[in-house]
Amino acid sequence: MEAFTQLAGIVAPLDRANVDTDTIIPKQYLKSIRRTGFGPNLFDLWRYLDKGEPGQDSSTRRLNPDFILNQPRYRGAQILLARKNFGCGSSREHAVWALLEYGIRAMLAPSVADIFYSNAIKNGFLPIVLDAHTIDRLFKDVEATPGYRLTIDLVPQTVTTPKGEVIHFDVDQALKHQLLHGLDDIDMTLRHADHIRAYEARRRKQAPWLFTDLDG
């Protein structure tokens, strides 16, 4: 996965609570067996005025001019500002793949759904959780200021506003380490292979029925 250290970019405000993964990437695109190709269909339902199908050329579709990401002032946005419970619903990692492919690499919200959060980190996408009051203030500032940009620094765990205000955010230290170095976590876990085997040996004695294999 790609490392995440710093990001400075345009902020797009998506002023809705409970944005679910069905709206981030609708089901018809989940038929793909690839990890790529989801960017043009990010927020498909809100972004276009017609129903999209897999394999369709999205550049010929009618855009919804009211949708935030279609407005010229938010073109090229790399940071999403959202409301509570972003990414709720299904576990589809396609939601994160679609955001990344579109060009969004981080987001700020008062809360993010648990599965979405872990999917995000695994792909080098940083969800930042801030208190609802701060998020509210950011919404007002972003909407009032065309070209509003934020700078996110992972090492000091800060978000810096155009006025120079520095907002601190929390992140789990192990996840931070993984993000900063773009580490492959399967490799990291496999370094503990001996511990996994030792666990299995111990467990097999305690609960042998857990070791009756389905295929045998």
Add this chain to the structure above:
Amino acid sequence: MAGKTLYDKLWDAHLVRGNGEGTSIIYIDRHLIHEVTSPQAFEGLKLASRKPWRTGTILAVPDHNVPTIGRDHVQDRISQIQLDTLDQNCAEWGITEFTMNDPRQGIVHIIGPEQGACLPGMTIVCGDSHTSTNGALGALAFGIGTSEVEHVLATQCLVMKKAKNMSVNVRGQLGEGVTAKDMMLGIIRQIGTAGGAGYTIEYSGEAIRALSMEGRMTVCNMTIEAGARAGVIAVDDTTINYIEGRPFAPKGELWEEAVRTWRNLVSDQDATFDKVVYVDAATIEPLVTWGTSPEMVVPIHGRVPDPDEERDTVKREGMRRALTYMGLKPGIPMTEIRLDKIFVGSCTNSRIEDLRAAAHIVRGRKIAPNIVQALVVPGSGLVKRQAEAEGLDKIFIEAGFEWREPGCSMCLGMNPDHLNPGERCASSSNRNFEGRQGYGGRTHLVSPPMAVAAAIAGHFVDVREF
């Protein structure tokens, strides 16, 4: 030292490395797989020249894309590719798969418990958020993303942070005609769709104990709609009786030994929870969602709410948008909402008990002329066969319902079953998100008896007065 919650016990028993703060390595006992979220994981495994750690823990089944009629030919070529990919990956690694035409095929969350492949005390994962269903067995079960699927394939473990403990205690008894589905919608109404975020919920209390395994699975299933990744219910006789004799359940001495261990899968008396919520079962009525989030729900005798009465601005805007999408005006009684389609199915409500309860209402009646389609989609081939043995299929068919092959079907419409733009559906599924059941489709979540009662009346009705 304070006692442990059931979740604490399950967590501790699976800890390979780490404890306390930060992330830990957790061992996974059962890995369920379906066709939608696994192809990229298998591909990643191969690209990194890795092998599955323990294929004997894996059970695979196609469910999302499968057609519910005409199984000999999948019309959608892209769906077919995804189904073929699952078959190929399973064949390549020797993974147990119930293929599309296997009589045991069904929705992944239905077949796990049904086969005894999911057991108390296990950690159970699947690349699907409704894996939480299995928590009803006293197991730690939760949905994971595709990268995590790959991680479990390669290491049999997950790296994660322990969640906090929440207790949802449902006191008293449910009223006549009120189901586990209503109970769960009531819980979501009370705590909200983000209420459980960061927690594992343990459901307890008299009303939970009184539920059958099927009902408990309905509750745990929709835990994800309450924001929590996992929900658990303590093991009791209901649990043990449900599991005994199932194909993959332990037998003989191993069974006795397992049961002795499982009896300990309850929270200790002196365990403490980070959050405790009480719900009064007697106050729960049959519920119907009116909006595009499961928390947008009112009792059947309620009315579509008025956004102008909501003080929170974000919520108010959300309500307005939901009403526009749903084509509803504030103040309309729920019983005046007319429907176009009916769906009885999904991992929430397609077990035998759900079909029995629905058939009980339908018997001897006909669906209303304004209903253009009413589907009954059993959760698995075995549920279907059982229902047919009891004659339930005939009751549905005579009333005008279509009796289909098992799968996810119109719960999300990745197969040909879906809503058309503007169509309104009473659905026994779990999500009423925009476009969930089809582009522009309008979903109202209800229990199976409420869904079929609406089919017969043509609009929502209180099943208790039916």
